Amino acid sequence: LRKTLQKRDVPPEVTKDQVQSHPLSIIQALQDRVTDEMTVTVDVGSFYIWMARHFRSYEPRHLLFSNGMQTLGVALPWAISAALVRPNTKVVSVSGDGGFLFSSQDLETAVRLNLNIVHIIWNDGNYDMVKFQEEMKYGKSAAVKFGPVDFVKYAESFGAKGYRVNKASELEEVLDKAFKEKGPTIVDVPVDYSFNQELGKTILEDQLH
Numbered sequence: 001l002r003k004t005l006q007k008r009d010v011p012p013e014v015t016k017d018q019v020q021s022h023p024l025s026i027i028q029a030l031q032d033r034v035t036d037e038m039t040v041t042v043d044v045g046s047f048y049i050w051m052a053r054h055f056r057s058y059e060p061r062h063l064l065f066s067n068g069m070q071t072l073g074v075a076l077p078w079a080i081s082a083a084l085v086r087p088n089t090k091v092v093s094v095s096g097d098g099g100f101l102f103s104s105q106d107l108e109t110a111v112r113l114n115l116n117i118v119h120i121i122w123n124d125g126n127y128d129m130v131k132f133q134e135e136m137k138y139g140k141s142a143a144v145k146f147g148p149v150d151f152v153k154y155a156e157s158f159g160a161k162g163y164r165v166n167k168a169s170e171l172e173e174v175l176d177k178a179f180k181e182k183g184p185t186i187v188d189v190p191v192d193y194s195f196n197q198e199l200g201k202t203i204l205e206d207q208l209h
Contacts, residue, residue, distance in 0.1 A: 020192035043075035043095035073102025
């Protein structure tokens with residue numbers, strides 16, 4: 001089953017000078033590093049649709065989504081809770097840059113408790129789930145852009161480790177370093193969301209409008 005599902009999730013090849021990572025590249029890199037005993041917590045945003053459709057989990061209560069509650073900012077607090085309940089395993093939390101900023105101050109708690117959390121930020125400088133739906137409905141977007149934010153310095157200011165993927169080809173190397181760290185670690189991954197309108201075509205009409 002795992003091998004069959006993996007065939008559906010193959011990302012396009014990374015080009016030499018590519019900066020932003022394709023969503024499937026990020027998911028594949030995570031899938032290769034997340035073991036069955038690890039807990040993965042997922043925030044709300046465009047990445048959440050990609051994660052829900054393509055990230056595979058085979059243990060109950062080890063992949064946590066907000067789903068219809070659409071609660072921005074839940075990934076990091078959930079990861080803190082999971083790390084307290086399951087102290088002997090790495091916890092992975094995933095958010096967009098906008099969602100992370102809703103609860104990023106909780107990083108202080110994670111640092112103070114020295115929790116083994118790797119938090120992945122899909123960074124595009126927009127509230128993209130709003131942006132691509134506006135574009136699909138109105139042909140343009142408004143009031144969705146923010147930043148830029150230096151998430152590496154932000155992490156370090158709290159005493160956490162911070163990494164940034166400067167080129168798409170560096171993604172796996174950076175994740176390897178992050179997963180080896182002890183204590184809270186933030187990974188800033190520039191993401192290419194240009195494929196989202198194709199993704200949006202399969203969302204139910206009443207959900208989109």
